[in-house]
Amino acid sequence: GAVVSQHPSRVICKSGTSVKIECRSLDFQATTMFWYRQFPKKSLMLMATSNEGSKATYEQGVEKDKFLINHASLTLSTLTVTSAHPEDSSFYICSASRPLGGSSYEQYFGPGTRLTVT
């Protein structure tokens, strides 16, 4: 099956610093990637849709200046948490959309990145 990787798997950063998380589709090209956030013992919340070569589309309530998304190639999207604060600590998960033919797609999820802001 299709493989999506995330790097790093875990990161600890100090309050006020920025941290970048990478999401890669390893064996297919993904014109669309998605970024989710998962709080402890909670469901996944869609943060934004990342389209290759264009600006990301953010969900309501998600600060686009705080969560910078770049999708510079068909296999890489990055999420940068700027000026991180402890409340940004969370599990961040990406997914990559793989075309199956026609208008059909399937999303493949990365293993997630656990961010801890101290």
Place this chain on the structure above:
Amino acid sequence: AQSVTQLDSHVSVSEGTPVLLRCNYSSSYSPSLFWYVQHPNKGLQLLLKYTSAATLVKGINGFEAEFKKSETSFHLTKPSAHMSDAAEYFCVVSEAADNKLTFGGGTRVLVKP
């Protein structure tokens, strides 16, 4: 707008007994429906999906789900639980127009020996 409700936040079963995880959805269009499993500190794994073909969908690890349009339900079942089934399960809906996934709140399954 689409939404998903998982009716049980926790389900506890004994090993070897059936598992039922309930899911109801709301969608303006003909939806695609999925069940994903998440083991502790692991990524999401697709169990099965419904995309307007057969209403009874068989997935991996002995799981299956039945799409019932009249009841707007997509319940997940397994005839005999295994210890390795202990995990978090998510029911997910997608409307083809935007390819976005909407997750239910999740059901945590505990399997007792």
